[in-house]
Amino acid sequence: MFTDEYFMRIALQQAKEAFLKDEIPVGAVVVSNTRILAKAHNLTESLTDVTAHAEMQAITSASNYLGAKYLSGCTLYVTLEPCVMCAGALYWSQISRVVVGTSDEKRGFISQGIHLHPKTEYISGVLSEECSQLLKDFFKTKRL
Numbered sequence: 425m426f427t428d429e430y431f432m433r434i435a436l437q438q439a440k441e442a443f444l445k446d447e448i449p450v451g452a453v454v455v456s457n458t459r460i461l462a463k464a465h466n467l468t469e470s471l472t473d474v475t476a477h478a479e480m481q482a483i484t485s486a487s488n489y490l491g492a493k494y495l496s497g498c499t500l501y502v503t504l505e506p507c508v509m510c511a512g513a514l515y516w517s518q519i520s521r522v523v524v525g526t527s528d529e530k531r532g533f534i535s536q537g538i539h540l541h542p543k544t545e546y547i548s549g550v551l552s553e554e555c556s557q558l559l560k561d562f563f564k565t566k567r568l
Contacts, residue, residue, distance in 0.1 A: 426458040428501070428523050432551045435501040435525065438465040438478065439558055445470060449558045452478035452502040454486035454495065454519075461498065462486040478502060479510035483517055495519040496543075503555040505532035505548065515541045524548040525555030 431453055438451025442465035454462040464481035468474055479502055487493055499521035506514060506522070511533035514522060518541050527548060529535055540546055 428547065428550045431455055431460075431499070431501040432503070432523065432525055432555075434460065434463065435503050436551065436554055436558065438463050439503045439555070442466045442478070443558065443562055449562050450478040450502065450504045452482035452500060454482045454498050454500050456490075456498045461489050475509065477507065477510050479506050480513055483513050483519075487517070493517070499523060501525075501550075503551075504528050504559065505534065507531050508533050508536050508538050511538045511540060514544065515539075519544055521545045521547070523550050525550055526552045526559070 435451040435453045438453065439449040442451060443449035447466040447469050451465045453460055462482045462485035464485060465478050467476040467481060479500065482500060483495065486495055486498060495517040498519050500514065500519055501523045503525040505524050505528040522540060522544060524547065
């Protein structure tokens with residue numbers, strides 16, 4: 425029951441909340457042992473803060489919940505490949521796994537030659553079509 429798809433669907437719900445707030449629809453969830461520690465979505469417009477990405481919000485929330493700066497033993501589910509800033513934060517958090525919905529070939533950390541922590545497992549393409557379609561739908565509304 426608690427599969428990568430299960431938790432990515434929760435991240436997608438967060439992305440849909442962002443969409444409704446006119447935020448770029450990216451959602452993130454931090455999980456430890458099938459327990460959700462944090463759920464977040466982009467808040468860059470609402471907070472007028474370029475660092476308020478879904479991943480940053482989720483990392484901060486999970487760290488506060490645990491009372492620890494490291495997220496070893498945790499998995500981040502995020503609907504879009506993290507940017508360089510978020511990849512850096514994930515590196516320093518020493519998170520154990522990052523599961524991504526869809527890649528970001530223009531602004532994602534991989535296209536910039538950045539690496540996550542050597543102990544971090546990286547999985548991409550979980551519910552890729554749904555994650556990608558939500559982003560396409562959002563940007564379609566911006567081009568009207």
